[in-house]
Amino acid sequence: MSSADGPKAGRPDDPGVTAFGTGPYLEQIAGSLNAMTGMWKAWLEAAEALSTERGKEVGKSLVQLFDPEFWRAGELSPLLEELKHTLSFPQLADLPGLDMSTIGTSAAMVDLIGLVQQYMSISVPLWMSASQRFQAEVNARAQRGEALKSPGEALDLWNSILDRTLMEFNRSGDFAKMQQRLLRASAQYRLELRRAGERGARFFDMPTRTEMTDVYCRMHELQREIQKLRREVRTLRRDASARRTLSKRKRVLGAA
């Protein structure tokens, strides 16, 4: 701090200066301490804001990661999307933004892998169920005196029971739920990949999928317009031809 800006240094002829000249120094120290307290207070507020606005949210999200129920539900994307939102800052015009885009792609991929594992976990018991059914059917047949005669017959029975068990499962609510989640995760992963690809495309000055889709949409509208005009032309031609035929007939009849 320069002397020009800071508290004025005491001079002996200054009426406010004590004999030992300690007052101004104490005041300076007190002033500095006050200023420093203000700074710390500001930092504490910043830390509190970060903790409240970001840390608490992040913490809440991260806690979920240790919850087995969360992994059973198997959707990491919404959590990481929330995390991305929590960690985001407004874009500054002349500074690069904090690129958290890969979070989305990775999350979508983790979701897909998780779902495949879950699918495995619910499909394994199906094989046990098919085996039990097969055993029960073989026993029932034996009791009825219709025992299986050859391995081929046993294989046919096994195939038929397994197929039926799988068909029943494929029509169940569990399977529908799993299919729905798989479909959502696959679509989400594809959309995330597209976003990543589009960033690359823009870097290499290549058209993006979004731009192409826009072009297709415009092309479709134009094509519809052309077809509408063509249809109108066809109708006009047909009407004109009908009119020509009619007037020709009238001329022939008139001449007769």
Place this chain on the structure above:
Amino acid sequence: MIRSIDMSAGLTELIDFGKRVANATTQVARSRERDVEITQTPRQQIHRLAGRMLYRITVDRPPRVRTPVLVTYAMVGHWGVLDLQEDRSFVKKLVEAGCDVYVLDWGHPTRADQFDDFGDLLNTYMDTFVDVICERHNIPSINLLGICQGGLLSLCYAALHPDKVKNLVTVVTPVDFHADQQDERIETGFMNVWTRGLTAQDIDLLVQAMGNIPGELGGTMFSLMTPFRTLAKYNMTLVEAGQDPDAMMNFFRMEKWLADRPDHTGAAAQQWLKELYQENRLFRGELVVDGRLVDLSEVDMPVLNIYSETDTIIHPLASKAMRGRVGAKDYTELPVSGGHIGILVARSKKLGDSIGSWLAQH
């Protein structure tokens, strides 16, 4: 228990199976992709519009039905199944039954077609092709024959343009998409159950991510209907087919058709899955195409509705629901035996002859 099984018989069976596997392996080794050909019946391209084609089957046969027939198959599969091989060609059998046959080929939609909805399918492509046929033959209307989804499109077209349709034939065509709930069977209506398990937002998300609905997704759905049998065809069925070169080639032709699954345009798929499978709008009289209500009472031309009681993809009740919904006074139902695809690739001429006879009488 399986103690009753004769082990020596089992060994004989195993040895026999080993021999059959060896035979099948020989057949596979002798087969080449280029030898597997479908859609071999002679045809001529009459018109092309943005990747959709209109063909005329050019087999020379004396015509019994004067008005030409436009055959429309589903967009979810290639029309090639209607002309799988010489003795299993539905279109050829129609020609032999005396029909002048045109075929609408939806082609292989790309991302550029993703905004094509029912309005485009009906009022742009089908309507243009119908006009082309009418102009070629100098007639005001033609016969429509639609199969599965193509049947639904033909039905909607007939409702929107009744003056251009002389007769309507629908084959394994869904009308009531919730009919499976009246008669739940494990082997039927899987697509209905699966689609109802999704929300409208799921379908929108899928289309947003994919643009079109990939053909592979449709293939997966069909595989899930009979999951193990689908896989078993590559061991049990293939081994059986491998005992005879002709049977093997038939197997490969069907596989070639199954592998060629065109994508479904996104906008039309959204309507197909949401407005029909989920909301059942056509049956409820609420389907709107290009701002016009599809009113089935407008279908006042003679209708022949063909369905199969053993169809595992389209529940017979879903097809039979057409009765009483269409305005036709001349409405005929024809039950046939066979599967959804089986009736189209059967060697029997019965189906083609029935259609030819009905059209000749109308």
